[in-house]
Amino acid sequence: SQQGEEDPQALSIQEGENATMNCSYKTSINNLQWYRQNSGRGLVHLILIRSNEREKHSGRLRVTLDTSKKSSSLLITASRAADTASYFCATDGGSSNTGKLIFGQGTTLQVKP
Amino acid sequence: KAGVTQTPRYLIKTRGQQVTLSCSPISGHRSVSWYQQTPGQGLQFLFEYFSETQRNKGNFPGRFSGRQFSNSRSEMNVSTLELGDSALYLCASGEDNQETQYFGPGTRLLVL
Numbered sequence: 459s460q461q462g463e464e465d466p467q468a469l470s471i472q473e474g475e476n477a478t479m480n481c482s483y484k485t486s487i488n489n490l491q492w493y494r495q496n497s498g499r500g501l502v503h504l505i506l507i508r509s510n511e512r513e514k515h516s517g518r519l520r521v522t523l524d525t526s527k528k529s530s531s532l533l534i535t536a537s538r539a540a541d542t543a544s545y546f547c548a549t550d551g552g553s554s555n556t557g558k559l560i561f562g563q564g565t566t567l568q569v570k571p
Numbered sequence: 572k573a574g575v576t577q578t579p580r581y582l583i584k585t586r587g588q589q590v591t592l593s594c595s596p597i598s599g600h601r602s603v604s605w606y607q608q609t610p611g612q613g614l615q616f617l618f619e620y621f622s623e624t625q626r627n628k629g630n631f632p633g634r635f636s637g638r639q640f641s642n643s644r645s646e647m648n649v650s651t652l653e654l655g656d657s658a659l660y661l662c663a664s665g666e667d668n669q670e671t672q673y674f675g676p677g678t679r680l681l682v683l
Contacts, residue, residue, distance in 0.1 A: 498659060498679070500676045
């Protein structure tokens with residue numbers, strides 16, 4: 459794919475555990491974003507990290523970015539059943555303000571109550 | 572502010588027909604992007620409109636087209652539908668010079 463891979467493709471954990479998903483990309487970037495999608499619905503923006511940032515937090519979310527390895531990870535701490543969804547990373551492919559996001563294949567997360 | 576809205580939410584068409592999907596962005600957003608989501612290809616960028624002009628285009632055949640109106644509402648059209656066009660079509664809007672996109676609920680198109 460244009461974007462690269464996300465791993466794992468699927469993840470199943472118990473409520474209260476942490477979930478980590480990884481994303482790799484192929485091009486240079488200005489920023490990388492993570493989105494959540496519940497069961498074939500629209501995507502919800504979670505967090506954006508810029509290429510000059512290494513780590514960012516938002517509530518129970520922690521995102522890291524390693525531009526030398528062209529990879530990012532999303533950590534969800536103390537997961538809840540409501541976190542069950544598909545998670546996608548997306549980059550701008552190095553071009554700003556084009557309205558184009560390049561998505562990974564996504565990780566499907568199941569959180570068991 | 573109201574979120575991005577898309578109509579219709581579900582659509583069934585037959586091969587060879589054409590279809591028009593509509594998207595209303597968040598008030599004040601002038602950028603509207605369209606994506607196709609399928610199990611096999613994932614999320615793929617179709618095109619983006621900004622102030623009524625197509626600013627960027629993905630790798631889709633000419634059967635896929637779009638336009639944007641002066642109120643920033645956008646439509647996309649698919650002509651001569653093929654079975655492979657069955658997908659979830661997502662619209663997203665964004666503010667000027669901001670990278671974050673806000674997605675609508677999508678239109679699920681089934682081509683029989």
